[in-house]
């Protein structure tokens with residue numbers, strides 16, 4: 001599978017890569033704007049991401065805004081109803097406001113709270129049928 005890892009902190013990107021690289025090819029973005037651009041390019045290139053793991057707190061454009069824009073791109077390109085990406089928000093901000101915003105306004109599939117662990121990621125990958133082992 002193709003995976004887009006989005007986080008402004010290098011260490012967080014590397015941690016996610018360490019966990020996810022055995023399940024697919026990982027690309028990276030360091031802020032929301034890069035994520036939106038990378039997502040759009042991949043879609044236009046015919047290589048859409050199966051999974052996006054996205055931090056919320058980032059400079060330039062935060063994860064909430066990027067999430068909304070990515071879902072908008074999916075609607076406009078016609079894949080929203082057929083093959084939308086699974087998007088997990090990865091956040092230290094486990095507040096009701098942020099979670100509600102991500103789910104109901106942004107359309108994320110799920111969220112994972114920091115610190116990210118192998119167990120948390122594997123649980124979600126299994127839940128969404130991205131891995132079977």
Ligand SMILES: [Mg+2]
Pocket residue numbers: 007008009055056057058
């Ligand atoms: Mg951050």
